[in-house]
Amino acid sequence: MCIDKILIELNIISNIASGDKLMRHLDGTYAIDNRYFKGLRRIYTGDNRATGLNDIENTINKTTEKVNDLLGLEVLRSKNLSGQKEIEHFDEVITNLKMLKKGIVNASIGLDNLIETYTQDSYVIGRLTVMRERMEQKSNKIEKLFEEFSY
DSSP states (O other): HHHHHHHHHHHHHHHOTTOOOOEEEETOOOEEEEOTTTHHHHHHHOOOHHHHHHHHHHHHHHHHHHHHHHHHHHHHSSSSSHHHHHHHHHHHHHHHHHHHHHHHHHHHHHHHHHHHHTOOOOOHHHHHHHHHHHHHHHHHHHHHHHHTTTT
């Protein structure tokens, strides 16, 4: 999975304000629903809490998978980087992890806003809370790596 797509989706989540809802475009991407007659359109297009939560959960799954992939790379375990290509690869991995960490931290704000939006729905709050905790765990793993390398 392309890291840019993950970062875009994390950015969309980070921009969710309290009271906002998600909508799905015909191409499968999602966005914050700012349409007129939002309620009627959501019924017509089939956008609802379940699809919105599933979309967010898919993004979080892709994010955690990408973080795991990056953290598992041999270049991060190597104590002696030899050669320009290895150094460039190391720098690219660190840059990607920094961008993902920033995206995770910002997306957590959007998840908090969704929790605020759905205060009456304990199931939705539970799902969002679990998602937020998974993101926080990945952010902490990245932070721990940065501490090891003094970033």
